[in-house]
Amino acid sequence: MPHWTLLMTLAVMWMATATVTAQVAGPVKPAHEGLEPGTRTDDLGITIGIPVEHPGRRYPASHEFPSGPEIGERLPAFSLPNQQGRLVDYHADRGDSKSVVVFYRSAVW
Amino acid sequence: MDLFRDAGIRVYGISYDSQEQLLAFADQYDVTYDLLSDADSAVIREFGILNTLISPDDPERAAGRSFYGVPFPGVYVTDENGVVTEKFFHRHYATRESAGAIRDSALGEILVRHEVPAIELGTDQVQVSAFLSDTSLKFETQSTVYVRFDLEDGLHMYGRPLPEGYIASEATIPDTSGLRVGPARYPTTEPREFPELGVTLNVYGGIVDVAIPVTPTAELFNPGNPDQPDQLVVPVSVLFQVCSETVCYTPRTEELSLSLPVGPLLRPGAPRAR
Numbered sequence: 001m002p003h004w005t006l007l008m009t010l011a012v013m014w015m016a017t018a019t020v021t022a023q024v025a026g027p028v029k030p031a032h033e034g035l036e037p038g039t040r041t042d043d044l045g046i047t048i049g050i051p052v053e054h055p056g057r058r059y060p061a062s063h064e065f066p067s068g069p070e071i072g073e074r075l076p077a078f079s080l081p082n083q084q085g086r087l088v089d090y091h092a093d094r095g096d097s098k099s100v101v102v103f104y105r106s107a108v109w
Numbered sequence: 110m111d112l113f114r115d116a117g118i119r120v121y122g123i124s125y126d127s128q129e130q131l132l133a134f135a136d137q138y139d140v141t142y143d144l145l146s147d148a149d150s151a152v153i154r155e156f157g158i159l160n161t162l163i164s165p166d167d168p169e170r171a172a173g174r175s176f177y178g179v180p181f182p183g184v185y186v187t188d189e190n191g192v193v194t195e196k197f198f199h200r201h202y203a204t205r206e207s208a209g210a211i212r213d214s215a216l217g218e219i220l221v222r223h224e225v226p227a228i229e230l231g232t233d234q235v236q237v238s239a240f241l242s243d244t245s246l247k248f249e250t251q252s253t254v255y256v257r258f259d260l261e262d263g264l265h266m267y268g269r270p271l272p273e274g275y276i277a278s279e280a281t282i283p284d285t286s287g288l289r290v291g292p293a294r295y296p297t298t299e300p301r302e303f304p305e306l307g308v309t310l311n312v313y314g315g316i317v318d319v320a321i322p323v324t325p326t327a328e329l330f331n332p333g334n335p336d337q338p339d340q341l342v343v344p345v346s347v348l349f350q351v352c353s354e355t356v357c358y359t360p361r362t363e364e365l366s367l368s369l370p371v372g373p374l375l376r377p378g379a380p381r382a383r
Contacts, residue, residue: 030162031200044201044249045327055176058162059201065181067198068156074192075185078152080123080145083131088143090121091191098215099119099187103158103180105202107126107134107144 029061056109075101112212112220113142125150125178150178158183158198186215199251204324207252209242219255219318228367234351234358235260239280239365245372246341251291251324254367256280256345258317264351265312268298275310276360279348280319287329287341291322321345330374337374343367 031043032052041047042057050057069075079089090101113120120142126134131144145152153159158180165177183198184206195214197206206214213219219242221227227240235258242253258266258278266278282290296318298311323343330337345367350360 028161042201044203046201046203046249047327055163055167058160058176060162060181061200063200065198065200066157067181067183067196068158069185069193069196071193071196074190075187076152076155078155080147080152081128082143082145083128083135083140085128088121088145093143094119094187094191096189097117097119098189099121099191100113100211100215101185101187102120102122102182103153103156103184104122104124104182105179106124107122108130 028065030058031061032058034061112208113215116212116216118212118215121145123147123152123180125153125180150180153178153180156180184211186211197251201249203249205250207243207247207250209244210251210253210322213242213253226367226369228345228365230347230363230365232351232361233261234264235266235349237347237349237363237365239345239347239367241367241369245370246323246325247372248325248330248374249327251322254282254321254323254343254345256319256321256347258313258319258347258349260314260317260351264353265301265314266317266349266351268295268311268313271311272308276348276350278313278317278319278350279346280321281346282321282323283344283346285341285343287326288343289324289326291324294320325371329371338371341369341371343369 030053035043035052037053038051040049040051042052048057075090077089077091079087082088122142122144124131124144125147127148128146131146134140135144147153150159160179160181163177163179165175167175167177181198182202182205183196185193186195186197188194197211199205209220209225221240222244224244225240225242226244227238230237238257238259240255240257242255246252260266267275269277271277280293282288284290296313298313300309301312302309325341329341343366345365346362347365348360348362351358
């Protein structure tokens with residue numbers, strides 16, 4: 001592949017992933033380390049009733065944190081029970097549909 | 110959810126909650142898609158997205174409520190083969206991509222719906238419109254303002270990169286209180302040769318969509334703040350010069366004013382409006 005084609009491809013991929021985080025080798029830094037201990041307002045200005053260092057409020061200080069499989073990679077195979085207890089094999093269940101896979105923190109808190 | 114079902118896109122949610130907890134949540138909020146229970150966080154670990162800022166021996170664990178095992182939250186969009194075509198991982202857990210933006214990303218096209226807020230500006234050469242990817246703005250949810258230039262046949266506008274002396278089409282959202290504005294994404298230009306001028310210039314023709322990410326922030330509304338606005342007026346500036354093969358019309362700058370409804374802030378445990 002000529003170099004310019006590769007560069008164009010990389011540029012297009014970069015533009016497509018503007019909101020995607022970089023992967024890092026070292027440990028991820030928490031945002032609360034840069035804030036006053038005990039404060040309830042985080043660095044996005046969001047105020048809730050528990051302090052910023054509480055485990056339930058911990059998020060990275062920068063955009064450098066692991067975000068798993070990259071664009072162009074196939075998602076790993078996995079099987080998990082759904083809310084009704086039925087075991088869902090992701091790739092088999094998806095069949096030949098496009099999919100959206102959402103990892104979220106908790107449905108409880 | 111109809112947005113995804115109508116587009117033939119399967120949706121899966123994954124968290125470390127138990128099946129019983131997910132069932133209760135699904136019943137409360139009428140969730141129709143699969144909520145998968147990764148109770149020991151094995152899949153979260155396999156994906157490599159375990160939140161390592163939370164330690165397994167955090168004091169909450171002794172209190173019977175462990176936060177250890179949650180992921181850095183995010184969304185993967187895949188094609189028909191399960192290959193990732195786009196992913197959205199934001200630094201802050203409160204920040205997320207809107208349903209409309211995810212849907213448009215999965216399909217690689219923009220869905221223009223009647224119920225989506227929009228504003229239009231017409232000239233003889235080009236119809237300019239600005240519209241939101243969603244029916245409303247939501248707290249820390251990244252939606253897209255699309256600015257669409259619909260050029261009459263045979264006309265073009267210029268795009269970057271461009272030599273000096275030519276005007277590239279632009280759409281921008283100036284600083285707006287309560288709104289975080291991301292970098293605008295422009296479509297790919299087409300190089301066109303102009304033999305009489307002896308130059309090749311980057312041009313757009315037909316329908317040109319500029320996508321500007323917008324996220325309402327805590328400045329607009331914060332948990333506990335009862336005085337949340339029910340709409341936000343977002344200024345949209347456009348600059349364009351339309352040309353035919355033989356003539357260029359006067360360049361124009363216009364200020365559009367897009368009034369966007371602001372959705373209510375969801376509170377944990379509060380029943381969700383439908």
